[in-house]
Amino acid sequence: MSAKIFARNLTARAAQVVDGNPVSSRPESGVDNSHPGWEFDPRNLDRCFFPGLVVDFSFRFGARVSRVSGRPQAEGLAQQHLDTGKVFLWSVEGCFGGDPGTVQRxxxxxxxxxxxxxxxxxxxxGWLVVIVGPAEGGQAAAADLxxxxxQAAQLPKGQPGAHVERRGDALAWAVFADRRARYLDEDGVIDTEVMEPGFLTQSLCSPWQWDFADCGCYYWAASRPDIVLDEGNPPQPANYQRDPGLAPAPVERWNRYDYDEGWMKGTISQQQMILRWEELPLVIDDQERRSGQVDPGVQKVEPVQPLDFAQGLRALAHLAAVAHTRCVQYLYAQYSVNHPARADLPVADAGQQQALEAAERTLKELSIDEMRHMARLCELQRELGQAANLARAAALELDVDSGGTAGAVPDLLxxxxxxxxxxxxxQTRQNGRLPMDLYLRLSAGVPGWSEVSADQRQRLAGVCKLLIDEARHHVLRLDGVKAGLAQVPAALRLRVQQGPQPAGAGDPQEALQENGGKAYGEMLGRFAQEYAKPAGQGRVPGAGMRPMMGMGAAAEALASQGIGLRFVPIDPA
Structure with a gap:
């Protein structure tokens, strides 16, 4: 076996070494997905497919001819004709890949x-014949076509040719024949006679409005909402990117992802976004504010006081305990919801059953989120040389200077x-000492911590940002749980009606409470063992999967009898 890899493909080892260029600088080595690409936008190559013409291929707009030079210009196609923005490619005649030996139009x-x-x-x-001319709505005059x-049929085959038809100063149509443009010169590099410097990269997320319009679904390049509430009474869900003069499409049509009748109806294009972005309204609390008026109920955001390193360590320990507490709170609430699979549950319709399923599922997902929060915070503590705090929080507020706590934690209910x-x-911000306040203060303070490396600061800041965003999202999801349960009659919503109660001696539930408590204790014990290992090692929370399942089975069995698991850890030994 050879001890060295020898590059054989042209991409890795160019036919000619060009001083200053890495071996990956050839166009065919680009890491791109064609929309728009990474090092360059490969769509720009084909904009110059016909010598002397530049064609813009626009989504939902057609193939518009935007620039002219060389023979087409010499034959009478003027830039002023193209500046109207209404000259399009009517047809292309040549050989296509599916049948390369046959000329097709x-x-x-x-x-x-x-x-x-x-x-x-x-x-x-090879040889191409193109027809260009004015068009409106994708249509041209039949007589001109x-x-x-x-005229195209009369051009000599295999020779350059041109005919430009005008009506006064206006363009009626034009026909051109020439060979398909080459993009590379004899040395295998971009031919600057075809594409000037900067041509290939001019559409790479620039200007910013293009990606702002083109990317959605929380993609990083689009820092905007997809769906907002308009200023109607009552507010209606709306596509934020719709033309500012249009009303929202009816919600019943939103199952259609189209631009004619679906929720995308009236969406402004990338080109329009460049020109009209300032017409888009402000969005505050997910609602458009075209009038510029801010709801007086919107809380004014005050600046936060950054935490120093010592304060940050106290905050991390406290927040890990809060995450543990919230995980258990969500679990208790989840198991309290009336199980929709119960055969004797007299729900009136399928909608009520779906509402119960959604509420139970959401609360379970929130508990999983909080367990992940606890795991991330404990990992950070371990990375910073601290012991992971696996306790539950006795209070919500933390004095980061003294370490003292205050404010009752909501009961298990x-x-x-x-x-x-x-x-x-x-999970709201209030006085600088609640969990949300601490996350914000951590986020503000971490960049100034000289006690840790730049990589650690970056990871800490990223975790803080994630937990802040998820906490805000949790508030919205809790509102969704409330709204869903409101669809179910009050008497059918919950199977557990109160907080955890101790089982009496000899009660059948006593063994279940004990089994659940032992599984809970075993889970925490396994977590402690894993967190005692060096940073970067250990399987958390995977190590606690088996006892988690045992705890869940006990909680479900108790809830089916109208009783909540106490979530008191018991040493399984």
């Missing part, structure tokens, strides 16, 4: 710009409106 009028781009990409090297096609409201309220 592809009609491009009325096609989406990306469909035309796909056709152009498929063109083989017929005349242009007749079934998923009543009052209990859900208390859980949501515990």
């Amino acid at each position: 592809c009609e491009t009028l009325g096609l989406d710009g990306y469909q035309v781009l796909a056709k152009v990409k498929d063109l083989e090297p 017929a005349a242009a096609r007749a 079934p998923a009543t409106d009052a209990a859900l409201d208390a859980l949501a309220a515990s």
Whole structure:
């Protein structure tokens, strides 16, 4: 076996070494997905497929001719014709990849710009005939189409040719014949006679409005909401990117992801976003504020006091305990919801059953989130040389200077409106000492911690950002749980009606409470063992999976009898 790898492909070892260029600088080595690419936007290559013409392939807009030079310009196609923005590619004649030996004509009028781009990409090297001219709504005058096609048929085969038809100063249509443009020169590098420097990269997320319009679903390049509430009375869900002059599409059409009748109706294009972005409204608390008026009920955000390193260590320990507590609170609320699979549950319709399922599922997901929060915080403690805090919090507020705590933690309670409201309220910002305040103060202070490395500061800041965002999201999800349970009659919502109660001696539930407590204790014990290992080692929370399942089985068995698990850890030994 050879001890060295010898590059054989042209991408890794170019035919000619170009001083200053790495071996990955050839166009075919680009890491791109064609929309728009990484090192360069490969769509720009095919914008120059015909010598002397630059064609813009626009989504939902067609293939518009935007620039002219060389022979087409010399034959009478002027830039002023193109500056109207209404001159499009009508057809392309040449050999395509599916049948490279046969000349075919592809009609491009009325096609989406990306469909035309796909056709152009498929063109083989060789002679092409293109027809261009004005178009409105993807249509051209029938008489002009017929005349242009007749003229194209008369051009000598295999020779450059051109005919430009005008009506006064206006362009009627034009026909051109030439070889498909080459992008690379004889040395295998981009031919600057075809594409000037900067041409290949001009559409890489620049200007910023393009990606702002083009990317959605919380993709990093689009720091905007997809769906907002409008300023109607009552507010209606709306596509934030719709034309500012349009009302929201009816919600019943939102199952259609289209631009005619679905929720995307009226969406402004990338080009329009460049020109009109300032028309988009402010969004405050998920609601548009076109009038510029802010609801007086919106809380003013005050600056936070950053935590120093010593204060931050205290905060991390406290927040890990709070996450543990919230995990248990969500679990108790989850098991209190009436199980929708119960055969004797007299729900009136399928909608009520779905509401119960959704509420139970959401509370379970929230408990999992909090367990992950606890795991991340404990990992950070271990990385910073501290012991992981696996205890439950006795109070919500923390004095970061003294380490003292205050403020009662909400009790373990079934998923009543009052209990859900208390859980949501515990995740808000108030006085600089509540958990949300501490996360914000940590986030503000971490960049200045000289006691840790730059990598550690970056990880700490990332975790803080994640936990802040998820805590805010939890409040919204708790509101969703309340709204879902409100669809079910009060008498059918919950199977556990009160907080945990001790089982009497000899009660059948006593053994279940003990089994659940031992499983809980075993889980915490396994976590402690894993966190005692050096940073970067250990399997948390995977190590506690088996006792977690045992705890869940005990909680479910008790809840089916109307009793909540006490969640008091017992040493299994």
